[in-house]
Amino acid sequence: MLNRKLSRRSVMAGLGGLVAAPMLGVSRARAAGSVVVxxxxxxxxxxxxxxxxxxxxxxxxxLVLAPALAQDQLAKLLASQGKPAFDAMMVxxxxxxxxxxxxxxxxxxxxxxxNWSKLLPAAQTEWGPNVTVEITGFAYNPNLVPKPKTYRExxxxxxxxxxxxxxxxxSNTATLAWVEIAKAFGGSEDNMAxxxxxxxxxxxxxxxxxxxxxQQMALYQQNExxxxxxxxxxxxxxxxxxxxCEFAHPTTGSPALPVALHLVKGAANPEGxxxxxxxxxxxxxxxxxxxxxxxxxPTNTDVPLTDSLKSFISDxxxxxxxxxxxxxxxxxxxxxxxxxxxxxxx
Amino acid sequence: MTRxxxxxxxxxxxxxxxxxxxxxxxxxxxxxxxxxxxFGMANYVKLFADPLALQVLFDxxxxxxxxxxxxTLIGLxxxxxxxxxxxxxxxxxxxxxxxxMLVSNVVRTFAWIVILGRQGPVSQTLAQLGFIPAPRSxxxxxxxxxxxxxxxxxxxxxxxxxxxxSRTDRSLVSAAETLGAGPWRILATVxxxxxxxxxxxxxxxxxxSATTSYVTQSVIGGARHIYLPQxxxxxxxxxxxxxxxxxIAFVLLxxxxxxxxxxxxxxxxxxxxxxx
Numbered sequence: 001m002l003n004r005k006l007s008r009r010s011v012m013a014g015l016g017g018l019v020a021a022p023m024l025g026v027s028r029a030r031a032a033g034s035v036v037v038x039x040x041x042x043x044x045x046x047x048x049x050x051x052x053x054x055x056x057x058x059x060x061x062x063l064v065l066a067p068a069l070a071q072d073q074l075a076k077l078l079a080s081q082g083k084p085a086f087d088a089m090m091v092x093x094x095x096x097x098x099x100x101x102x103x104x105x106x107x108x109x110x111x112x113x114x115n116w117s118k119l120l121p122a123a124q125t126e127w128g129p130n131v132t133v134e135i136t137g138f139a140y141n142p143n144l145v146p147k148p149k150t151y152r153e154x155x156x157x158x159x160x161x162x163x164x165x166x167x168x169x170x171s172n173t174a175t176l177a178w179v180e181i182a183k184a185f186g187g188s189e190d191n192m193a194x195x196x197x198x199x200x201x202x203x204x205x206x207x208x209x210x211x212x213x214x215q216q217m218a219l220y221q222q223n224e225x226x227x228x229x230x231x232x233x234x235x236x237x238x239x240x241x242x243x244x245c246e247f248a249h250p251t252t253g254s255p256a257l258p259v260a261l262h263l264v265k266g267a268a269n270p271e272g273x274x275x276x277x278x279x280x281x282x283x284x285x286x287x288x289x290x291x292x293x294x295x296x297x298p299t300n301t302d303v304p305l306t307d308s309l310k311s312f313i314s315d316x317x318x319x320x321x322x323x324x325x326x327x328x329x330x331x332x333x334x335x336x337x338x339x340x341x342x343x344x345x346x
Numbered sequence: 347m348t349r350x351x352x353x354x355x356x357x358x359x360x361x362x363x364x365x366x367x368x369x370x371x372x373x374x375x376x377x378x379x380x381x382x383x384x385f386g387m388a389n390y391v392k393l394f395a396d397p398l399a400l401q402v403l404f405d406x407x408x409x410x411x412x413x414x415x416x417x418t419l420i421g422l423x424x425x426x427x428x429x430x431x432x433x434x435x436x437x438x439x440x441x442x443x444x445x446x447m448l449v450s451n452v453v454r455t456f457a458w459i460v461i462l463g464r465q466g467p468v469s470q471t472l473a474q475l476g477f478i479p480a481p482r483s484x485x486x487x488x489x490x491x492x493x494x495x496x497x498x499x500x501x502x503x504x505x506x507x508x509x510x511x512s513r514t515d516r517s518l519v520s521a522a523e524t525l526g527a528g529p530w531r532i533l534a535t536v537x538x539x540x541x542x543x544x545x546x547x548x549x550x551x552x553x554x555s556a557t558t559s560y561v562t563q564s565v566i567g568g569a570r571h572i573y574l575p576q577x578x579x580x581x582x583x584x585x586x587x588x589x590x591x592x593x594i595a596f597v598l599l600x601x602x603x604x605x606x607x608x609x610x611x612x613x614x615x616x617x618x619x620x621x622x
Contacts, residue, residue: 075583168569170584208486209569211576218456218565222463224483334585341580342398346570 034062035272037088037261038076041067042214043237044090047294048280055279061272069212070095071170077104077264087267088276092134092172092257093326094333096127105262112274115281115300123299127262129281132233132289132296134257135313135321136173138248139220139230139238147248148227151177152184155198162206165216165225166199168344169337173213176255177229178336179324184252189328192336200343209344220245231257232312233295240293249317256321377592389593399577399594406557406574407601409491413556414549416496417503421548425507429516429537436512443504451498455562458494459485462566486568494566495556502555503548510544546613550606557602574598 035056039045045067056063068076070091077084077099084104091099099105107126110116116124123130138148145163154160167174178195185194199207208225210216216228221243230247238245261280263273279285286298290306297309305313380388393399428439446454460466462484469481484490518540522532538545560575567573574594581591 069583072583075586078586079582079588168584170580203570208483211564211569215565218459222459223465224459224463224485334587337580337584341569341572344570345398345401345572 033060033272034064035088035269035276036064036066036086037090037273037276038066038068038073038086039090040069040259042217043233043294044296047289047296051285051288051294052276052279055282055285056272056276059275059279061269061275063276069170070172074098074104078102082266084264084266084268087264087269088273089262089264090131090259091262092259094172094175094330096260096262097326097330099262100127104265106265106267108263108274108277113278113281115278115283118283118300118302119281120299120301123258123281125260128260129277130258130260130299131280131286132259132299133321134173134231134233134259135249135254135297135317136176136229136231136257137250137254139228139235139245140248141220141223141226141244142246143244144223144226147246149248149251150184151181151250151252154227155181155202158205160227161202162208163226165208165210165219165228167210167213167216167229168340169333171213172257173229173231175329175333175336176257176322176324179329180250180252180255180322189325190332192332192339196339196343199340203344232297232309236295236308236312237293240295247312249320253320253322254317256323373592373595376589377596379589389589390597392590393593393597398572402572402574402577403597403601405488405572406598407605409488409495409563409573410553410557410602410605412488412492413495413499414552416492417500417552418545418549420496421500421503421507424504425511425541426533426537428504428508429511429541436508440505440508443501443508446497447501451559452561454498455494455565458490458497458566462490462494485566486570488567488571491563491567491571494562495559498559498562499552499555502551503545506547506551507541507544511541514540543613546609550609550613553609554602554606557598 039048045065048063049065053063053065066086073086073089073091074095076086077089081104089095089099089105096105105127108128110124113129116129119129138154140148145160148154148160154164169175169178178192179189181198182188182192182195185198187194203209208219210219213228213230213234216225216230217234217238219225220228220238232247235245235247261277263270263277267273281300283300283302286296286300286303289296290298290303290309292308295306295309295312297313298305377389378385378387380386424439424443428436431439462468464481464483466484469478469484472478473481518536519532522536527535557573558575560579563571563573564576575598578591578594578598581587581594
């Protein structure tokens with residue numbers, strides 16, 4: 001009976017419809033009143049789900065978090081230009097520069113953000129608010145290694161050999177560290193050769209090369225490594241979970257990595273994005289995010305640093321922050337990434 | 347298939363066309379394009395001129411063959427146990443084979459970090475028995491990747507073989523014994539030829555899965571062992587070289603496809619197929 005009802009014509013029509021559906025934009029159908037935003041996976045995603053989503057919900061919009069690393073967000077937007085998979089992105093200056101150059105994000109209208117005036121002036125950019133500044137340095141296990149002081153020491157001092165984890169140029173945090181390592185060995189923001197040379201020499205001394213920062217954290221918790229390049233937030237997260245982990249600032253200065261929210265060009269729900277941005281920069285939310293386990297440094301001037309955050313970052317450390325020149329770094333990043341693979345490949 | 351059966355496979359057919367065939371055609375077209383808007387073989391030429399890419403391709407295929415060999419060695423005793431077991435024991439063996447598949451590959455891969463880690467049971471035992479001077483990490487080498495993938499892919503080899511052997515008449519072994527064949531001769535001339543179609547089907551599945559297993563390859567192998575899935579990810583997610591990534595993906599598809607087709611043809615060989 002079924003084969004009589006389902007004629008060849010109706011089957012072919014069904015097949016055609018299925019194939020044509022994505023071309024007609026059916027895939028963009030979303031629940032009314034929702035906004036899809038990309039967020040860093042792991043502790044950021046958890047923190048935003050717990051602290052930001054309820055505030056956006058109270059404003060009448062459901063916040064859907066799409067976990068993706070900064071570079072992955074850029075790749076996904078490039079892959080779906082004109083039909084973005086998410087309405088807002090969460091990235092660092094490296095990706096912001098790329099997103100602007102490739103026309104993937106829009107300037108924001110500050111008048112739509114009632115908490116805008118509460119932000120630190122440096123956090124008010126025409127392309128969107130900075131929700132924090134990630135401060136990067138050394139995460140280390142005080143039970144296994146002495147406190148590291150310089151990048152150079154990780155290569156020169158045998159006590160660290162076989163105990164340091166490294167990641168390639170897909171990670172912003174790692175990219176900043178490699179720039180500092182290049183400087184320590186005579187290179188610069190656009191001369192990475194000394195860093196590759198010391199890495200190649202170091203491979204025989206048991207350097208552990210992981211594929212991502214998250215993978216490094218898993219290895220750290222299993223005592224496979226005792227030192228890795230990290231943000232303060234990741235160290236705070238590990239400490240909150242009872243893992244022995246401390247943060248050390250490099251004596252040459254700690255590279256800083258602002259994290260910004262951007263309105264994606266062609267976003268399905270721009271008003272929802274403004275609600276989301278406003279929630280993320282509000283004092284109430286940033287006060288919650290500054291608490292363990294997320295311990296995200298606030299950019300809202302009404303939110304004081306917690307005692308715990310003060311234990312990681314002193315005023316002297318803040319004065320010693322390094323803001324790298326991404327305009328110099330970005331053009332080289334692809335080539336460095338390819339070269340990194342060539343150097344580490346067994 | 348009779349014409350009346352077509353509507354029943356239509357949903358799967360539609361899904362395959364929309365979810366696999368159409369994207370595959372798009373991917374193929376993409377692999378022949380270049381960022382400047384041109385069309386040609388440049389991405390393939392670049393790929394085959396790059397020693398790193400060729401090494402990655404070779405390593406990926408070698409990994410597939412090593413995992414196939416390893417799962418076969420580990421699986422053979424289980425296959426023999428299944429052959430000799432009664433109905434109840436056979437059900438238990440099938441259940442135990444399926445059991446690991448109820449846990450996600452990602453979870454199983456991360457569990458292996460603990461097992462093969464510096465403080466894991468393997469390293470600790472080896473150190474205590476004096477085989478190594480001190481506990482050390484057994485991760486981040488190809489042997490570890492092969493071991494972990496063998497454990498993960500083993501059910502893909504065992505299940506087709508068990509399906510074939512379940513339908514096989516065991517009196518053939520009795521007949522061979524009656525004719526004077528010893529245990530090894532029975533294994534070589536009766537059991538293995540009977541199981542051959544299942545083994546070949548299992549090899550195809552294990553090879554395809556092992557060569558494309560991004561999570562296990564990257565987590566257990568680390569960044570120093572690069573296989574094609576990681577290479578494609580780097581081209582897409584870090585370098586944004588999609589035409590190049592599409593070309594690499596097609597080379598992976600073509601090479602694994604050719605090898606799998608060869609295995610499938612072998613399985614359909616009259617001498618092997620007749621035993622099934």
